[in-house]
Amino acid sequence: xxxxxxxxxxxxxxxxxxxxxxxxxxxxxxxxxxxxxxxxxxxxxxxxxxxxxxxxxxxxxxxxxxxxxxxxxxxxxxxxxxxxxxxxxxxxxxxxxxxxxxxxxxxxxxxxxxxxxxxxxxxxxxxxxxxxxxxxxxxxxxxxxxxxxxxxxxxxxxxxxxxxxxxxxxxxxxxxxxxxxxxxxxxxxxxxxxxxxxxxxxxxxxxxxxxxxxxxxxxxxxxxxxxxxxxxxxxxxxxxxxxxxxxxxxxxxxxxxxxxxxxxxxxxxxxxxxxxxxxxxxxxxxxxxxxxxxxxxxxxxxxxxxxxxxxxxxxxxxxxxxxxxxxxxxxxxxxxxxxxxxxxxxxxxxxxxxxxxxxxxxxxxx
Numbered sequence: 001x002x003x004x005x006x007x008x009x010x011x012x013x014x015x016x017x018x019x020x021x022x023x024x025x026x027x028x029x030x031x032x033x034x035x036x037x038x039x040x041x042x043x044x045x046x047x048x049x050x051x052x053x054x055x056x057x058x059x060x061x062x063x064x065x066x067x068x069x070x071x072x073x074x075x076x077x078x079x080x081x082x083x084x085x086x087x088x089x090x091x092x093x094x095x096x097x098x099x100x101x102x103x104x105x106x107x108x109x110x111x112x113x114x115x116x117x118x119x120x121x122x123x124x125x126x127x128x129x130x131x132x133x134x135x136x137x138x139x140x141x142x143x144x145x146x147x148x149x150x151x152x153x154x155x156x157x158x159x160x161x162x163x164x165x166x167x168x169x170x171x172x173x174x175x176x177x178x179x180x181x182x183x184x185x186x187x188x189x190x191x192x193x194x195x196x197x198x199x200x201x202x203x204x205x206x207x208x209x210x211x212x213x214x215x216x217x218x219x220x221x222x223x224x225x226x227x228x229x230x231x232x233x234x235x236x237x238x239x240x241x242x243x244x245x246x247x248x249x250x251x252x253x254x255x256x257x258x259x260x261x262x263x264x265x266x267x268x269x270x271x272x273x274x275x276x277x278x279x280x281x282x283x284x285x286x287x288x289x290x291x292x293x294x295x296x297x298x299x300x301x302x303x304x305x306x307x308x309x310x311x312x313x314x315x316x317x318x319x320x321x322x323x324x325x326x327x328x329x330x331x332x333x334x335x336x337x338x339x340x341x342x343x344x345x346x347x348x349x350x351x352x353x354x355x356x357x358x359x360x361x362x363x364x365x366x
Contacts, residue, residue: 026067027080027269029060040083052086059085063267070271076320080269082311092266094144095307096289124252129295129302133157133255135168137315139308141219143192148173148180149306150258150290151200152209155361157256157294159231162364171231172215176200179207179224186339187290191221197258197290201236201361208232234363242349244324247358248296256294259303260357261319262330262348263289268312272300274320276352277328285328285353287346293358296321301354319351328353 031039033056044052060081069075084092135156140149152171160168177191180203188194203209208229215227239246239257250257262285264276277285295302300318309315330346330353348356 026070026078027063027082027267029063029067029079029081031060031081033057036081036085042086055088056086059267063269066267075271075274077271077273078269079267082267082269083308084266084311087266091142093288094142095140096144096146096263124248127295127297128252130157130161130251130256131294131302132166133160133168134294134304135170137304137309138173138217138306140173140306143177143219143221144188144194145173145177145192145219146306147187147195147197147200147290148176150197150292151176151204153292153304153306154197154256154258155201155204155209155231155233155364157292158233158361159364159366161255169231170212172210172212172217172227174212174215174217174222175210175227176203177217177220178215178222179203184339192219193221196260198236198238198359201233201258201359204231204233204361205235230366232365233361234365236359236361239358239360241357242327242347242355244321244350244355247293247301247355250358250360251293251296254360256292256304257358257360259291259293259354260287261289261291261303261352261354262286262328263291263305263352265305265312265317265352268317270313272318272320274322274351276319277323277348279326279328282329284331285348286330286332287348287353287356293354301351303354319354321351323349323351324355325349 033053036042036056042052063079063081066075066079070078135153138149138153140146152173156168156171160166176195180190180195180199182188182190182195182199186199187196209231210227211230215225239250247257247259262277265273277283291306292304293301294304298321300320303317303319305312305315305317307315327347327349330348333342333344333346346356350356
């Protein structure tokens with residue numbers, strides 16, 4: 001796992017130097033369809049093969065175009081041929097799943113709306129990283145359990161912080177996937193069909209979370225097992241909606257934060273990601289994925305994803321802060337599986353809508 005210094009150095013390098021390799025070689029963009037299949041252990045049926053080959057060709061063309069812009073200094077991030085290169089848009093939606101709820105829909109105890117903000121007398125530091133309190137990056141696979149990973153990863157970090165230990169426990173997302181109920185259909189219908197981190201924190205409060213070794217991840221909806229919980233919380237705090245100051249202050253003073261985003265990132269390879277949402281021309285900034293904010297600088301938010309360590313910057317992505325005060329429109333809340341009754345529109349702010357829904361657990365204990 002890379003340190004905060006790695007990401008700072010990488011940010012400086014990407015801003016001051018040209019990529020070392022020619023654009024076509026960035027992000028494994030030289031791979032042929034056959035080489036991609038061998039690397040990612042693909043096996044297609046005869047009927048499936050032409051469709052997968054065509055999807056790969058579309059992805060590769062997009063990657064090459066992005067990387068040419070990066071090499072020319074016209075983009076702050078580059079793309080990569082990764083495990084998603086042959087996936088359709090519908091298939092990519094399955095590895096997301098999780099939409100912010102209306103405040104009345106979570107139905108849990110210990111909910112507080114924080115008024116966190118820096119002040120003239122107590123300013124936040126220019127940067128902060130909680131990388132020392134991260135477990136190894138995980139991979140949710142083809143299950144829409146991002147919400148369970150965001151929950152467990154934030155709880156892991158906050159438990160280690162509470163114990164003043166950099167020995168971070170590895171908790172079981174499968175605890176939530178298999179055992180947590182979702183009666184209000186917040187973020188989906190539960191399990192691999194989606195939910196939200198706020199419900200995950202409620203479950204952690206009332207039932208606790210198991211270790212990964214005692215409740216291994218299967219990327220499937222399975223029967224709830226009897227387990228011994230080793231992590232509890234007393235509730236969670238929800239930051240002020242669309243507030244960069246609140247998210248920064250939470251990261252500066254408390255710890256990692258679960259955030260909901262519009263994850264148009266499938267081909268992200270590295271750099272500072274920008275323009276995932278747009279108002280010109282207007283496109284929906286559909287909030288459809290739960291991840292973890294683990295740090296910030298004045299230029300980016302450092303985000304931990306759950307698509308494995310081979311994705312992005314060893315499982316992480318940096319989101320630009322140039323849109324911290326820009327409002328986007330989520331015109332498809334139902335596609336993001338919001339809680340019923342579904343709002344007609346939502347208006348997230350920040351790159352990829354990262355500032356709209358942010359929360360963290362409180363009162364950690366074993």
